[in-house]
Amino acid sequence: MLLLKYKYTDSGNCRVYFKQSKQLYCLQPSYSNHLALMPCSSDGEPISQIANDYTLSNLPFSGKWSKKEVESENWEVFLARFK
Numbered sequence: 001m002l003l004l005k006y007k008y009t010d011s012g013n014c015r016v017y018f019k020q021s022k023q024l025y026c027l028q029p030s031y032s033n034h035l036a037l038m039p040c041s042s043d044g045e046p047i048s049q050i051a052n053d054y055t056l057s058n059l060p061f062s063g064k065w066s067k068k069e070v071e072s073e074n075w076e077v078f079l080a081r082f083k
């Protein structure tokens with residue numbers, strides 16, 4: 001299971017970035033405004049969607065969120081929590 005730490009929000013590209021070790025990941029909207037977690041290149045561009053189990057930590061609005069909690073959240077509501 002991935003334990004991803006919050007790094008920053010890019011509202012212009014509708015992405016929230018997280019990191020584990022040296023790998024950067026982002027959450028961004030996919031189908032029907034749901035969230036997809038993707039590994040990113042070093043410049044922050046998503047590579048592909050992953051299906052691994054993960055937990056988000058170090059969030060500015062809450063302690064930790066599981067994959068299940070994230071996937072049930074509407075993207076616009078989730079992004080608003082970072083403002």
